[in-house]
Amino acid sequence: MADLFSPYKLAEVELKNRIVMSPMCTYSCTTRDGVAKRWHHIHYGARASGQVGMIVVEATAVSPEGRISPVDLGLWDDKHIAGMQELAETIKSEGSVAAIQLGHAGRKAGVPDAVGPSAVAFNERTQVPREMTVEDIEETILSFSQAARRAKTAGFDVIELHGAHGYLINQFLSPLANKRTDSYGGTLENRYRLLNQVIQQVKQHWSGPLMVRLSVEEYHQDGNHPGDYVTIAQWLKQQGVDLADCSSGGVAQARIKPFPGYQVPYAEKLRRETGIATGAVGLITSPLQAEEIVANHRAELVFLGRELLRNPNWPLYAARELGVKIKVPDQYQAGWPTVNAD
Numbered sequence: 001m002a003d004l005f006s007p008y009k010l011a012e013v014e015l016k017n018r019i020v021m022s023p024m025c026t027y028s029c030t031t032r033d034g035v036a037k038r039w040h041h042i043h044y045g046a047r048a049s050g051q052v053g054m055i056v057v058e059a060t061a062v063s064p065e066g067r068i069s070p071v072d073l074g075l076w077d078d079k080h081i082a083g084m085q086e087l088a089e090t091i092k093s094e095g096s097v098a099a100i101q102l103g104h105a106g107r108k109a110g111v112p113d114a115v116g117p118s119a120v121a122f123n124e125r126t127q128v129p130r131e132m133t134v135e136d137i138e139e140t141i142l143s144f145s146q147a148a149r150r151a152k153t154a155g156f157d158v159i160e161l162h163g164a165h166g167y168l169i170n171q172f173l174s175p176l177a178n179k180r181t182d183s184y185g186g187t188l189e190n191r192y193r194l195l196n197q198v199i200q201q202v203k204q205h206w207s208g209p210l211m212v213r214l215s216v217e218e219y220h221q222d223g224n225h226p227g228d229y230v231t232i233a234q235w236l237k238q239q240g241v242d243l244a245d246c247s248s249g250g251v252a253q254a255r256i257k258p259f260p261g262y263q264v265p266y267a268e269k270l271r272r273e274t275g276i277a278t279g280a281v282g283l284i285t286s287p288l289q290a291e292e293i294v295a296n297h298r299a300e301l302v303f304l305g306r307e308l309l310r311n312p313n314w315p316l317y318a319a320r321e322l323g324v325k326i327k328v329p330d331q332y333q334a335g336w337p338t339v340n341a342d
C-alpha cells in the first residue's frame with residue numbers, strides 16, 4: 001500500500017488519501033455577485049469523482065471589496081449559502097472532503113476601493129490601497145468569521161484561511177506591505193495580530209479543521225523568510241490550527257525559477273521544527289514524487305494545482321502507477337479494471 005493512498009485524519013475529518021486539490025480561482029461567477037454557478041459543480045465534481053481526497057474550493061471572498069476579480073466566488077452574504085451548500089454536497093457525494101479557502105485580496109483586489117495595512121501599492125500597475133483604520137480591521141475580522149459561519153451552514157468539512165500570495169493576511173504579516181506604527185505593525189508579533197484575531201473570531205463559529213496557507217519565503221531580502229514562518233507556525237499550532245499549507249511568494253515582485261517540488265522544503269522545515277502538520281504544494285506532478293513526499297514524512301498532504309487542471313483523474317492514474325487498488329466509481333470501473341478494489 002502506497003503511503004499516498006493511506007487515509008489521514010485532519011482533526012476529526014478523515015481523508016481517504018493524501019491527495020488534495022489546491023485552491024485555484026476559476027473566475028467563473030459570471031453574474032459578478034459571488035454566487036456559485038453550474039461551472040463550479042462540473043469542475044469540482046469531476047475532481048471528486050477522480051478520487052481526490054480533499055478538494056479546496058478556490059479563494060472565496062469574505063467581502064466584496066476583497067475580491068481578486070469581479071468574478072470570484074463569495075461568502076460575504078447569506079445569499080451565497082444555497083449555492084455553496086449544493087457545491088459542498090456535490091464534492092462530498094463522491095467521497096471527497098469539502099474544504100473552502102476564505103480570503104481577502106487587500107491591496108491586490110481586482111475591484112475598486114482596495115484597502116491594505118498601509119497605503120503602499122503592490123506595483124506601479126496596481127491600486128494604492130487606503131490604509132485600514134482599526135475599525136476597518138475589526139470589520140474585516142468579523143467578515144472572516146461570518147464567512148466561516150456560512151461555510152459551516154453550507155456543510156463544508158474544512159476551512160483554509162488564505163494567508164499567502166501577498167493577499168490581505170500576508171500583507172499584514174509582511175514588513176514589505178505593512179508599515180503600520182500601531183499594534184498591527186512593527187514586530188512580527190504585531191504583524192501576526194490580524195491573523196491571530198481572525199483565527200480567534202473564526203473559531204467562535206467554526207470548530208472543524210482549520211488550515212492556513214502561508215508564503216513561507218517572500219523572495220525579498222527585507223521580507224519574511226522560513227525562519228520567521230517557523231515562529232508563525234508555532235503560534236498557529238498554539239492557536240489550534242490543524243495544518244500549515246506551505247506555498248511562497250506574491251508579496252514582492254520577484255522572478256523565481258520554479259522546479260519540481262521547489263516549495264516542499266518549506267513544508268518539511270515547518271513540520272520538523274514546530275510539529276505542525278503541513279501540506280506541500282508546487283510542481284508536484286508525478287505519483288512517485290508525491291509518494292516520496294508523504295513516505296518520507298516531508299508533509300502530511302500533497303496539494304496539486306495545475307496537474308489536476310490537466311487531469312481530473314490523476315489519483316486513479318497515480319494508483320495504477322503505484323500498483324494500488326482503490327475504490328473506483330461504479331460508472332468508471334470498466335475503464336480501470338486493474339485499479340478497482342471491489
Ligand SMILES: Cc1cc2nc3c(=O)[nH]c(=O)nc-3n(C[C@H](O)[C@H](O)[C@H](O)COP(=O)(O)O)c2cc1C
Binds near residue numbers: 022026164284305
Ligand atoms: C489558475 C490558478 C489559480 C490559482 N488560484 C489560487 C487561489 O485561489 N488560492 C491559492 O491559494 N492559490 C491559488 N493558486 C496557486 C495554486 O493553488 C498552487 O499553489 C500553484 O499553482 C502551485 O501548484 P502547482 O504547481 O501544482 O500548480 C492558483 C494557481 C493557478 C494556476
